[in-house]
Amino acid sequence: xxxxxxxxxxSPEIAKNKVEVQELDWSPEAQExxxxxxxxxxxxxxxxxxxxxxxxxxxxxPLSWLFRDLWQRQVPNQPLPIIRYLNIGRGAxxxxxxxxxxxxxxxxxxxxxEPAKLRQLETKVKTAAEGAGLLDVDxxxxxxxxxxxxxxESLEILNQRLGHDIFDREKVLVVDDLTDTGQSxxxxxxxxxxxxxxxxxxxxRGIFSFHEIKQLGFQDDTDLLPWxxxxxxxxxxxxxxxxxxASTSHQGTRAALTEQGNKMQQxxxxxxxxxxxxxxxxxxxxxDLPHVTEVLGFAAKQYDDASALLDSETFAARHKTxxxxxxxxxxxxxxxxxxxxxx
Numbered sequence: 001x002x003x004x005x006x007x008x009x010x011s012p013e014i015a016k017n018k019v020e021v022q023e024l025d026w027s028p029e030a031q032e033x034x035x036x037x038x039x040x041x042x043x044x045x046x047x048x049x050x051x052x053x054x055x056x057x058x059x060x061x062p063l064s065w066l067f068r069d070l071w072q073r074q075v076p077n078q079p080l081p082i083i084r085y086l087n088i089g090r091g092a093x094x095x096x097x098x099x100x101x102x103x104x105x106x107x108x109x110x111x112x113x114e115p116a117k118l119r120q121l122e123t124k125v126k127t128a129a130e131g132a133g134l135l136d137v138d139x140x141x142x143x144x145x146x147x148x149x150x151x152x153e154s155l156e157i158l159n160q161r162l163g164h165d166i167f168d169r170e171k172v173l174v175v176d177d178l179t180d181t182g183q184s185x186x187x188x189x190x191x192x193x194x195x196x197x198x199x200x201x202x203x204x205r206g207i208f209s210f211h212e213i214k215q216l217g218f219q220d221d222t223d224l225l226p227w228x229x230x231x232x233x234x235x236x237x238x239x240x241x242x243x244x245x246a247s248t249s250h251q252g253t254r255a256a257l258t259e260q261g262n263k264m265q266q267x268x269x270x271x272x273x274x275x276x277x278x279x280x281x282x283x284x285x286x287x288d289l290p291h292v293t294e295v296l297g298f299a300a301k302q303y304d305d306a307s308a309l310l311d312s313e314t315f316a317a318r319h320k321t322x323x324x325x326x327x328x329x330x331x332x333x334x335x336x337x338x339x340x341x342x343x
Contacts, residue, residue: 023322044134045081048134048171052167052173059225061235088102135182135186137193140186173203174188186204264302
């Protein structure tokens with residue numbers, strides 16, 4: 001196994017700023033669950049001798065911060081694996097069949113050709129997120145792997161962005177925060193295997209499954225991972241398909257942030273104006289008002305997020321605040337262990 005490369009700081013360095021934002025509303029119950037799953041992930045990484053971990057941007061990035069912090073406390077004598085980030089999810093301007101610049105095969109086609117393997121894979125995606133083992137890239141239907149391996153242009157970009165040296169003969173683990181169908185996770189795993197065939201093995205898992213959110217006592221995914229669907233908290237901006245895989249820190253992304261912020265503001269204002277017009281025209285009944293209120297609330301939140309993108313200090317302050325919350329969560333666990341030993 002290669003000697004582990006020096007690690008970059010676990011989050012982009014944020015210049016001191018005067019903007020202050022409130023911490024995310026994150027219940028103790030949710031924090032405890034998240035910490036437990038990341039501790040479980042650390043055990044799997046040690047047991048499997050994982051050399052490289054790819055966290056999927058942008059929403060899995062805060063989990064990588066917690067992973068680093070807990071690693072130092074949980075297995076301080078073990079070398080930290082190489083950690084990288086990959087933006088492979090579906091962007092707002094991409095078609096539903098695209099994942100970070102990769103077209104994925106039709107589920108119906110795979111169901112016709114390899115139904116048993118696809119059903120087994122769907123079950124494994126769910127159980128892996130709940131802690132029962134890891135997905136293996138070899139579990140994917142051959143149709144899926146063939147479709148990804150044929151997309152040479154995207155694979156070349158991926159190879160350039162991540163650099164092939166770190167993957168030589170290493171076991172690679174791809175980590176997503178939440179999995180549903182698992183398309184983003186499976187696409188990333190297949191892309192890593194195709195772009196870097198010298199890897200020893202490519203494994204993957206989600207930290208949580210959408211299927212278990214309500215079973216765990218939460219109404220929504222943001223109750224569990226409160227930074228979801230909000231800009232700025234993770235310290236990165238998610239680019240569209242043309243610049244796929246470009247998981248980049250806040251520094252140097254001003255033009256992209258401004259463009260995205262303007263688009264979001266325009267979209268939210270257009271949505272509010274459309275609803276107002278329909279109200280005036282009598283096209284919305286009293287029975288529809290609760291839903292209308294919900295839509296307007298989402299539009300207002302979208303506008304606020306756009307404002308955060310356009311205000312670089314607010315963007316940076318959000319990221320800094322979440323990073324501090326993550327550090328505090330890891331420290332809480334450390335303090336509990338120390339107190340138990342003292343007792």
